[in-house]
Amino acid sequence: MTLNPHHGAQAAASDPFGERSRRHASLCRQIMGGCFRFESASAALLDLVDAAYAGLPPHRLPPAAPEFRIELRLLPRRASPPAAEPPPVQMQSGAGLLCGVMDASNYVVLAPAQRQALVVASADMLERPYHLRYELIEFAVFTLATRGLGLVPLHGACVGRQGRGILLLGASGSGKSTLALHSLLQGLDFLAEDAVFVQPESLLATGVANYVHVQADALRFVDDGEIRRWIGEAPRIRRRSGVEKFEADLRQGHGRLAPAPLELAGMVFVSSQAADDPDVLLSAVPGGEIAARLCADQPYASGQPGWHPFQQRMEQIGAHQLRRGRHPRDAVDALRRLLG
Template structure:
């Protein structure tokens, strides 16, 4: 009957007084008593949880980074919930992240107890992690917590998300792009060791109008092959870092940039030029750096950044980047030679 269903929730609540699961089936009154706040990617991020172990992962990712603030800074809230163990064996690697969206919610899902829900319009996200998944701290941090931060920053402040690195000095930056294996991480390392400030190694977020770039230079991911070309002291620093396995199966050192030499950018950098790294070696006697014609530069940037190229505002954004100058950097005899080639773009 029409009136019966309307009274069922009240009857159920009255019958379940004192039963927390029945009176709060969605856990909306969960306390989340502990919190951390960081100035990241141009905004302020608050992490809230009842689990100190989950907050420790956020702290490992972002504590000690120079604060980054943009003029359009917003405040964001990320809630971290620890759930009971899943039935998956602890030693088994987490399944690949799947994405989904609808009703204004963006989802990243590992399994039914490990996922992130992001509501960009409200500048909020929920990260759920099962107790056994804490054995896979890298995946929790990188694929759930950092994923939530990056998506919220881009959507909440209208930033263009780019896969690449950025380094510079005196408030001016170079955007370093290129396919996997082109040498972005190695060049980023040499920028850091060569006196430039590192803004980001893997993800760069750019304010589309003024081309002001921000990022989180927390970790640098390097293959062990890089050790043979480094000063022994630097090699010891990198070689003593934790090793992680990418989804591709490639193992890399995860080098904490906050604990090593060099300077991290203490403020957003205004882009001065874009450098596209090429795996092609420069012919003897030929310059490593070559400026691309504007039409070719815009095409190459769109091919290099398929996710960003699908975002609203990309045509105007890529035109602004191209007008500053887009350069192809071919491989030199050493990473130091590549560094010297791009230094002049900051003059």
């Protein structure tokens, strides 16, 4: 068979936007109360999605879950990919679209009103699965779920038991992840350690309990050899801040993942400061200070729809500050007392 050397160029000229139908495989996952359909011609991208979301408890929120569609497109390798980490994502919006752009070959375009997103990645990004998953794919999932389900997006963690949860807030480095890990190891249900999404009317909280991220020095508080191996043998990731952490897969059977959304029963601001009295770690936050502390802790969420009813409900519940004790398990005991 004789090939026409101009065929490829002609095809590109006739379909410059890549709109023509391609053979796509798809997979569906129940995530954060929504049904997400991922479609791609790239098996490698779908494998990355499956690694992120397979095996999670299928959280559902009232009313019935809508369907979200995310198309993932793989481009050829960049001629000169960056030697260090990829460039940070730059946000843009307009004409009802939201965009997150790393560069011309790696970006996300979201249409929240249509519950759809396009994730584009270059083949070399498959060598950086953490950045590809966390900054492009999860960005699309979290943003669509937040806008499509009317959730308040929070930077924080959440643990609980018997359907009740405690929201853990605080600055990066305050110890939220370590506390969430030890809560899991001490028998509490693990909902999320980095991002929590709350339905403001019901105060039902959901998240993605796929990984926990802890620094190496947190292992000194882990006595169980099997748990130490589980974390110590996990891949290491590097945050944009430069902090390196283990990324341990929570679906390997260590502890219990929250099987359903947790109804928030309390809020705790986690502090890196040691308690004056190691037997008294919790102190109530005065009611008149809760709103200001909450807004200062969550600058992005405080500007989103649903914030004011959420804030009012959390003021009614009350808040505590948690300082460090002798061992993280002492902080877990304090959370248990709040849960009743």
